[in-house]
Amino acid sequence: MIEVAGLRVVLPPSTVALDGVDLVVRRGELVIVLGRSGAGKTTFLRSLNRLVEPTGGTIRVAGRAVTGAGADEVREARRHIGMIFQQFNLVRRASVIDNVLAGRLGYVPSLPSLLGRFPSADRELARACLEQVGLAHLAERRADTLSGGEQQRVAIARALAQRPEVILADEPTASLDPALTSTIMGTLKAINARGLTLVVSQHQLETALAYATRIVGFRQGRVAFDGPPAAVTPTVVRAIYDES
Amino acid sequence: MKKAAAFVAVVVLAWLVWDTGADPVRLARGLPWILDFVLRMLPPDPSVLPAALVGALKTVEIALLGTAVAAILALPLGFVSARNVAPRAVFYPARAVLNFFRSVDTLVYALVFVAAVGLGPFPGVLAVVAYTTTSLAKLYSEAVEGVDPGPVDAITATGATELQVLRFGVLPQVLPLFLSYVLYRLETNIRAATVLGFVGAGGIGFYLQTYLRMIDYRAASTVLLVTVAMVMVVDAISSRLRDRLV
Numbered sequence: 001m002i003e004v005a006g007l008r009v010v011l012p013p014s015t016v017a018l019d020g021v022d023l024v025v026r027r028g029e030l031v032i033v034l035g036r037s038g039a040g041k042t043t044f045l046r047s048l049n050r051l052v053e054p055t056g057g058t059i060r061v062a063g064r065a066v067t068g069a070g071a072d073e074v075r076e077a078r079r080h081i082g083m084i085f086q087q088f089n090l091v092r093r094a095s096v097i098d099n100v101l102a103g104r105l106g107y108v109p110s111l112p113s114l115l116g117r118f119p120s121a122d123r124e125l126a127r128a129c130l131e132q133v134g135l136a137h138l139a140e141r142r143a144d145t146l147s148g149g150e151q152q153r154v155a156i157a158r159a160l161a162q163r164p165e166v167i168l169a170d171e172p173t174a175s176l177d178p179a180l181t182s183t184i185m186g187t188l189k190a191i192n193a194r195g196l197t198l199v200v201s202q203h204q205l206e207t208a209l210a211y212a213t214r215i216v217g218f219r220q221g222r223v224a225f226d227g228p229p230a231a232v233t234p235t236v237v238r239a240i241y242d243e244s
Numbered sequence: 245m246k247k248a249a250a251f252v253a254v255v256v257l258a259w260l261v262w263d264t265g266a267d268p269v270r271l272a273r274g275l276p277w278i279l280d281f282v283l284r285m286l287p288p289d290p291s292v293l294p295a296a297l298v299g300a301l302k303t304v305e306i307a308l309l310g311t312a313v314a315a316i317l318a319l320p321l322g323f324v325s326a327r328n329v330a331p332r333a334v335f336y337p338a339r340a341v342l343n344f345f346r347s348v349d350t351l352v353y354a355l356v357f358v359a360a361v362g363l364g365p366f367p368g369v370l371a372v373v374a375y376t377t378t379s380l381a382k383l384y385s386e387a388v389e390g391v392d393p394g395p396v397d398a399i400t401a402t403g404a405t406e407l408q409v410l411r412f413g414v415l416p417q418v419l420p421l422f423l424s425y426v427l428y429r430l431e432t433n434i435r436a437a438t439v440l441g442f443v444g445a446g447g448i449g450f451y452l453q454t455y456l457r458m459i460d461y462r463a464a465s466t467v468l469l470v471t472v473a474m475v476m477v478v479d480a481i482s483s484r485l486r487d488r489l490v
Contacts, residue, residue: 079403106403
């Protein structure tokens with residue numbers, strides 16, 4: 001589902017964020033990416049949908065070339081890749097349902113969408129996605145009137161509205177308390193159980209081990225560990241997190 | 245260092261006082277004349293009230309139409325002169341052109357447009373449009389530069405086109421700010437438009453200047469009072485609308 005080979009990202013002016021990453025993620029996996037701050041987790045996730053421009057290497061997602069693709073092909077690839085962010089990244093002044101509808105932007109006719117017109121099928125799909133995360137009753141509320149946990153569920157609904165094959169989640173629970181963390185991770189796990197492939201970055205080791213089908217540890221822009229949660233021993237933890 | 249700066253400041257100020265001929269004694273000697281002027285304005289002449297009201301209405305019209313047209317013209321300019329949206333090749337020339345035209349005041353534009361299209365409110369409208377478009381474009385572009393990049397990332401990640409990203413990721417963030425800037429500009433334009441009549445560009449300033457020239461100070465004071473009332477009313481309405489936006 002995701003094939004990454006020799007991925008290298010140099011962020012301006014000259015920070016090497018990723019330094020030769022090779023990784024293949026199979027359909028239906030729930031990969032949790034671990035690593036210290038600055039290890040390259042976020043850059044890795046953002047490379048997968050070209051929010052970050054890779055310096056070298058190749059990426060294929062859901063059978064589509066992400067690297068070396070033109071603007072239209074990148075957009076086409078992005079439609080099939082949902083993304084969830086630490087800060088939810090909802091349009092604060094827009095209603096909840098309009099935020100979810102934004103997930104359809106890659107599919108709907110461009111000109112009518114600019115005038116705020118969406119086909120009724122897309123509106124129904126957006127409503128169904130909102131129902132799926134249990135927030136149908138808040139559809140007409142302004143996004144910024146919702147709590148953090150609710151906003152993140154709206155963001156998940158927006159990603160689901162894309163009918164994606166892959167969902168990327170960049171520290172989806174870092175801004176939430178422990179109870180909400182398990183709610184959100186549980187929602188992501190349920191989405192994974194229905195066959196979607198997920199790549200999630202996490203800073204909490206216990207949470208990662210509880211939900212992942214596979215753990216990938218990043219260290220200084222390289223993959224330092226790759227294996228099932230059961231194989232994460234104290235030695236592995238040190239290899240990912242220890243100083244120098 | 246501080247002492248040197250203070251010394252330089254004192255020297256510069258002293259020179260400014262000398263070079264502009266600023267003289268408190270002269271001001272004191274002039275005070276009776278100001279008092280005389282004010283006394284001759286009293287009581288205001290109510291017979292020119294209808295004319296003053298017509299002039300005030302025209303001034304409001306000039307400011308409203310000019311601001312409305314400028315608010316729309318400034319939209320594309322605001323985006324092309326925003327660092328985080330426009331490509332560098334567009335951004336730098338756009339900024340330079342805007343700064344150039346913004347450095348000229350509405351009144352100067354009015355002189356130009358009166359010469360070009362003749363007397364009346366129309367050159368006034370054109371002058372307001374010319375200045376306000378560039379000043380709003382600058383304010384718009386700063387709002388665009390201040391957007392939260394998070395929602396923009398999120399909309400981009402859905403596979404949206406660049407126009408869709410602007411429409412759904414940027415516009416909802418900046419639109420309330422844009423409207424607030426437009427109202428603020430409307431308030432300052434009402435004030436600016438009151439003097440447009442001095443150079444023949446229509447509105448209440450024309451009456452003020454006419455009565456002053458005719459040495460009809462009581463009529464002029466009526467016009468002044470109407471001007472003050474007009475500015476206060478527009479300010480009150482506009483600031484109330486602005487409060488609702490934020």
